[in-house]
Amino acid sequence: MPDVTVTTLQELKQKGEKITMLTAYDATFARAACQAGVEVLLVGDSLGMVVQGQDSTLPVTIQEMAYHTGCVKRGNQGALIVTDLSFMSYATLEQTLVNSALVMQAGAHMVKLEGGASLAPAVQRLAENGVPVCMHMGLTPQSVNVLGGYKVQGRGDAQARQLRADAIALEQAGAALLLLECVPSELAAEISQAVRIPVIGIGAGAGTDGQVLVVHDMLGLSLTGRTPKFVKNFMAGQTSIQAAFEAYVTAVKDGSFPAAEHGFSA
Ligand code: KIV
Numbered sequence: 070m071p072d073v074t075v076t077t078l079q080e081l082k083q084k085g086e087k088i089t090m091l092t093a094y095d096a097t098f099a100r101a102a103c104q105a106g107v108e109v110l111l112v113g114d115s116l117g118m119v120v121q122g123q124d125s126t127l128p129v130t131i132q133e134m135a136y137h138t139g140c141v142k143r144g145n146q147g148a149l150i151v152t153d154l155s156f157m158s159y160a161t162l163e164q165t166l167v168n169s170a171l172v173m174q175a176g177a178h179m180v181k182l183e184g185g186a187s188l189a190p191a192v193q194r195l196a197e198n199g200v201p202v203c204m205h206m207g208l209t210p211q212s213v214n215v216l217g218g219y220k221v222q223g224r225g226d227a228q229a230r231q232l233r234a235d236a237i238a239l240e241q242a243g244a245a246l247l248l249l250e251c252v253p254s255e256l257a258a259e260i261s262q263a264v265r266i267p268v269i270g271i272g273a274g275a276g277t278d279g280q281v282l283v284v285h286d287m288l289g290l291s292l293t294g295r296t297p298k299f300v301k302n303f304m305a306g307q308t309s310i311q312a313a314f315e316a317y318v319t320a321v322k323d324g325s326f327p328a329a330e331h332g333f334s335a
């Protein structure tokens with residue numbers, strides 16, 4: 070068991086202390102993030118883009134997710150490791166269970182799935198089998214071809230209502246954590262207050278219970294030259310990656326990141 074558990078995350082939410090999360094794909098960066106005090110390491114399928122150079126997360130396989138989870142596990146020092154289930158690896162309940170077992174046995178402490186209330190039965194079955202679940206909602210990059218691009222989600226009354234209802238249904242199904250990507254700041258804050266489980270945001274404003282960024286983004290590294298509006302370069306003014314990680318943890322904890330300019334309006 071890691072030092073940081075689902076219970077720790079619940080306690081941080083109750084205390085009103087912000088949760089810090091960063092992506093990690095290898096042992097060295099995992100270790101550095103832990104030493105800076107990052108509580109949750111996300112083995113994100115963003116590795117398809119930042120590690121593999123793909124143009125979306127769709128080509129990533131569950132075997133690759135398990136491989137990088139093992140790399141992160143070997144560098145980990147007490148953080149909670151969350152691993153993404155890759156594109157189409159949880160299309161059926163059977164696949165969801167088999168593929169969650171793969172990444173849990175590789176070293177994950179929690180799995181992350183993209184979607185809404187239709188995944189409630191999967192969340193329940195995983196929890197019953199000892200697998201805590203983080204549900205990724207809002208902008209879900211595995212559905213980029215359905216969404217028609219990487220766009221802000223939850224704008225307008227109908228979409229906002231749907232997102233709120235999904236969050237509550239997934240909490241009731243036993244989800245341990247929610248992650249909101251690119252949703253209006255006000256809506257993300259509202260959802261964070263409406264559920265008891267912690268809510269992590271990326272491009273979701275300062276009102277969530279914690280923050281996550283892709284590690285390459287927050288170090289100012291970019292393959293494409295395009296940086297999303299919600300990213301801050303924490304390497305600026307620092308002389309080491311370690312110091313940049315520490316600056317991120319400090320900024321999330323003291324509420325100075327994200328600023329209003331990193332969020333989206335309704
Ligand atoms: O894969 C990833 O890095 C993610 C974060 C952007 C939340 O899912």
Ligand code: NA
Nearest residue numbers: 113114115153
């Ligand atoms: Na992801």
